[in-house]
Amino acid sequence: xxxxxxxxxxxxxxxxxxxxxxxxxxxxxxxxxxxxxxxxxxxxxxxxxxxxxxxxxxxxxxxxxxxxxxxxxxxxxxxxxxxxxxxxxxxxxxxxxxxxxxxxxxxxxxxxxxxxxxxxxxxxxxxxxxxxxxxxxxxxxxxxxxxxxxxxxxxxxxxxxxxxxxxxxxxxxxxxxxxxxxxxxxxxxxxxxxxxxxxxxxxxxxxxxxxxxxxxxxxxxxxxxxxxxxxxxxxxxxxxxxxxxxxxxxxxxxxxxxxxxxxxxxxxxxxxxxxxxxxxxxxxxxxxxxxxxxxxxxxxxxxxxxxxxxxxxxxxxxxxxxxxxxxxxxxxxxxxxxxxxxxxxxxxxxxxxxxxxxxxxxxxxxxxxxxxxxxxxxxxxxxxxxxxxxxxxxxxxxxxxxxxxxxxxxxxxxxxxxxxxxxxxxxxxxxxx
Numbered sequence: 001x002x003x004x005x006x007x008x009x010x011x012x013x014x015x016x017x018x019x020x021x022x023x024x025x026x027x028x029x030x031x032x033x034x035x036x037x038x039x040x041x042x043x044x045x046x047x048x049x050x051x052x053x054x055x056x057x058x059x060x061x062x063x064x065x066x067x068x069x070x071x072x073x074x075x076x077x078x079x080x081x082x083x084x085x086x087x088x089x090x091x092x093x094x095x096x097x098x099x100x101x102x103x104x105x106x107x108x109x110x111x112x113x114x115x116x117x118x119x120x121x122x123x124x125x126x127x128x129x130x131x132x133x134x135x136x137x138x139x140x141x142x143x144x145x146x147x148x149x150x151x152x153x154x155x156x157x158x159x160x161x162x163x164x165x166x167x168x169x170x171x172x173x174x175x176x177x178x179x180x181x182x183x184x185x186x187x188x189x190x191x192x193x194x195x196x197x198x199x200x201x202x203x204x205x206x207x208x209x210x211x212x213x214x215x216x217x218x219x220x221x222x223x224x225x226x227x228x229x230x231x232x233x234x235x236x237x238x239x240x241x242x243x244x245x246x247x248x249x250x251x252x253x254x255x256x257x258x259x260x261x262x263x264x265x266x267x268x269x270x271x272x273x274x275x276x277x278x279x280x281x282x283x284x285x286x287x288x289x290x291x292x293x294x295x296x297x298x299x300x301x302x303x304x305x306x307x308x309x310x311x312x313x314x315x316x317x318x319x320x321x322x323x324x325x326x327x328x329x330x331x332x333x334x335x336x337x338x339x340x341x342x343x344x345x346x347x348x349x350x351x352x353x354x355x356x357x358x359x360x361x362x363x364x365x366x367x368x369x370x371x372x373x374x375x376x377x378x379x380x381x382x383x384x385x386x387x388x389x390x391x392x393x394x395x396x397x398x399x400x401x402x403x404x405x406x407x408x409x410x411x412x413x414x415x416x417x418x419x420x421x422x423x424x425x426x427x428x429x430x431x432x433x
Contacts, residue, residue: 002044002046003027003044004025004027004038004044004047005027005050005055005362006024007022007049008024008048008055009050010025010056011354013339017331018331018334020379025354026039028042028398030399031358032359035355035356046400052367053367057117058117058394058395059114059307059337060116060117060119060345060351061111061307062119062243062341063245063266064122064297064305067100067104068103068298069107069305070102070299071091071298071299071300074300074428076274079276080276081213081215098128098418100123100124105136106415108132109410112136112138112394112401113405114305114391115388117351117395118341118347118361119139120143120178120344121142122182122207124145126162126165129142130142130172134169136409137174137397137409138396139351139359140174140176143207145158146158146191148194150188150190150191151190176345178204181208184210184216184224184231185216192236195237196240199239200236200240205241205242205243206243207242207243208244210247211227211249211250212245212248213275214249227250227254233261238261244266245295246277247285255288259289264291266295266344267294267314267336269310269314270304271298271301274302283318291343294311294333294340296310312384314328314336314383315329316384330382331379334383339352360397364392369389
């Protein structure tokens with residue numbers, strides 16, 4: 001299918017910085033065929049008029065748990081370990097495969113409607129999130145969460161499930177897979193070594209939670225005499241390309257390891273604040289040349305999967321913490337939410353920027369909105385004033401997934417109905433008005 005985004009404004013990569021330019025974008029099949037002049041022989045099947053529209057590369061949510069979408073607003077204002085083991089884990093134990101599927105559907109709806117076209121997910125019930133991704137037209141990187149001790153059978157079972165899910169999804173090139181050792185407090189050093197060897201043997205990346213809370217730091221230091229990041233490095237998790245979520249409680253030595261091992265760090269500002277865990281030292285990480293990307297975490301701890309909300313927090317928090325308005329600029333934030341995320345997932349040659357030959361993963365924003373008026377600096381506007389409701393059309397892999405705010409690939413009302421049924425069955429529908 002040939003699609004033309006005609007006479008739009010678009011954020012395009014420049015020699016020194018991303019810049020907003022008036023142009024047209026031509027999509028052929030699932031790729032960007034041209035930016036600017038119409039390519040020879042191009043046949044258009046669909047024209048999207050670009051007056052008062054801004055096209056951006058789809059946002060890349062580098063850390064989430066999509067199945068948790070139905071847990072929104074049910075585990076609030078709790079210390080981290082009480083939140084995880086006292087509330088979320090008991091809910092997870094009740095989950096069926098269908099609960100995971102509908103939770104993922106709700107998450108994808110929210111992400112698409114706020115301009116996210118790719119997400120990096122750690123999940124539990126295999127085949128269900130991938131099912132939702134396939135049906136919705138979304139792009140995703142999936143990790144089956146791995147928990148284990150040494151070479152125990154439970155850990156081996158989860159590894160087998162990870163491979164089973166990967167192999168079953170070979171028919172969908174919008175899906176790729178990582179190995180997901182959950183965290184140092186759920187994976188001992190022996191199991192970390194098992195996972196790292198499996199990742200090396202199978203050419204897979206690692207997706208792991210690291211240094212999220214003070215209690216984690218204390219627990220790992222008491223058990224292993226080192227930080228969680230040092231533990232992960234010692235046991236080989238960084239011997240393959242790795243994505244480390246959170247990295248809030250880190251030392252200078254930790255950051256040096258992350259840089260040396262070329263680990264991508266996913267900062268999750270809303271979740272880290274809500275659980276009282278603090279702020280990742282993003283400014284220092286950027287100074288060291290660490291690839292920092294952006295994630296929402298799951299809706300049980302955020303309680304939103306809106307990357308514009310996260311981008312706004314990213315661009316503001318570090319100015320306040322570091323007491324300088326030059327810290328983490330809007331332009332840096334935009335790259336953190338797009339091309340940096342694509343790089344973390346090993347997809348930067350395919351997505352993350354609007355360039356000829358890349359996959360057509362794009363979001364079209366309506367500029368006739370109070371939040372983006374006046375149009376003084378649209379890159380700044382994305383960080384400081386946009387809220388996600390401006391997203392009007394979303395294209396993923398060259399297909400229109402949302403048009404005029406209507407998601408074309410999913411039955412939105414059915415998703416809401418199914419989620420209501422899940423929370424009623426689990427007794428989570430304690431309505432407070």
